[in-house]
Amino acid sequence: MLDSSTEFIELLKKGDRIAFAQLVEEYQHIVYNTILNICKQQHDAEDLTQEVFMQIFKSVHQFRGEAKLSTWIYKITYTKALEWERKKKAKRSINYFKNLIGIDHKSDGIADFNHPGIELQNKENATLLYTALDQLSDNQRIAFILIKAEGLTYQEVGKIMNKTTKSIEGLIHRANHHLRQILEKRID
Amino acid sequence: MKDNKQIETVLDSFNNMSRAELSPFVKSRILHSIFEQEKDIEMELPLKRVFWILSFATLFLFVNTIILHNKKYNNKTESNQTSYKDNSNEYYFNTTSLFYNDDKQ
Numbered sequence A: 001m002l003d004s005s006t007e008f009i010e011l012l013k014k015g016d017r018i019a020f021a022q023l024v025e026e027y028q029h030i031v032y033n034t035i036l037n038i039c040k041q042q043h044d045a046e047d048l049t050q051e052v053f054m055q056i057f058k059s060v061h062q063f064r065g066e067a068k069l070s071t072w073i074y075k076i077t078y079t080k081a082l083e084w085e086r087k088k089k090a091k092r093s094i095n096y097f098k099n100l101i102g103i104d105h106k107s108d109g110i111a112d113f114n115h116p117g118i119e120l121q122n123k124e125n126a127t128l129l130y131t132a133l134d135q136l137s138d139n140q141r142i143a144f145i146l147i148k149a150e151g152l153t154y155q156e157v158g159k160i161m162n163k164t165t166k167s168i169e170g171l172i173h174r175a176n177h178h179l180r181q182i183l184e185k186r187i188d
Numbered sequence B: 001m002k003d004n005k006q007i008e009t010v011l012d013s014f015n016n017m018s019r020a021e022l023s024p025f026v027k028s029r030i031l032h033s034i035f036e037q038e039k040d041i042e043m044e045l046p047l048k049r050v051f052w053i054l055s056f057a058t059l060f061l062f063v064n065t066i067i068l069h070n071k072k073y074n075n076k077t078e079s080n081q082t083s084y085k086d087n088s089n090e091y092y093f094n095t096t097s098l099f100y101n102d103d104k105q
Helices: A006-013 A017-039 A042-062 A069-100 A120-133 A138-149 A154-160 A165-187 B002-011 B024-104
Strands: none
Touching: A006 A017, A006 A042, A017 A042, A017 A069, A017 A138, A017 B024, A042 A069, A042 B024, A069 A138, A069 A154, A120 A138, A120 A165, A120 B002, A138 A154, A138 A165, A154 A165, A165 B002
16 A cells, blocks of 8 residues: 555655556545445446546645545545535435426436445345435445445544544444344335 | 344345446546646646736726826816806906996997
8 A cells, every 4th residue: 555655645745647647546446436335326436536536636735644545535535425415416306396397307327226346146135235325324324334345444434534433333333223224124 | 033134134245345446448537637637737827827917907007097087087177167267257357348348338
């Protein structure tokens, strides 16, 4: 990982092209997969990944090196994904009214989402889990995705979300509890 | 009991999830957009300076024009007032002269 290298960060701050190409190569997976897990649309996830890297390029001079580079990138990534989701929700409510007054609109295709990285035998269960995750609060959902899908520790997620490890534990506990309740109803 | 096991399986369905790959096309698009943005930022700085210089110059000219216009207007009204006075004097003078002439007649 390039995280610990202060030289690398200095190069990024200077706008070094090779360093940026290296950054994209190294972090594209975490950015793209986190976004994909939150917004559940491949095409939009690609566009958002581009936006995240552009944002990193714009604001890398503000990175003070207090946290790991990956922590900072995760923070930008999930903030962008939530922003996108809020816009999408607003659009969806407009579409709902359009539908009410009889103007057709295209479906956003979230219902049939399947993450390409999920094993074949888990696909059906994962679709159920994604649908259930939509009913959680933003914080619970983000914490759950970062821990279960990204494999981060409670401490790392705490740093990303500006929360203590204890509150992340609480978030995950409540998320699991809610998910069980939702899934019980669905499986019945 | 069976339900609980199923729920646990669903909750664990993200386990062993491998990471999705971005296509090389998207990667190159990202790099291209970053470097295009770099160009924009490089262009932005001198353009911003030109913009501020032009806006200050316009503001300066505008204020100057207003001040000059006000000065001219003030001068004009002052001169109008004197000419009016002069005219009245003339008129007064003329009437007296008329009077004088009348008297003479």
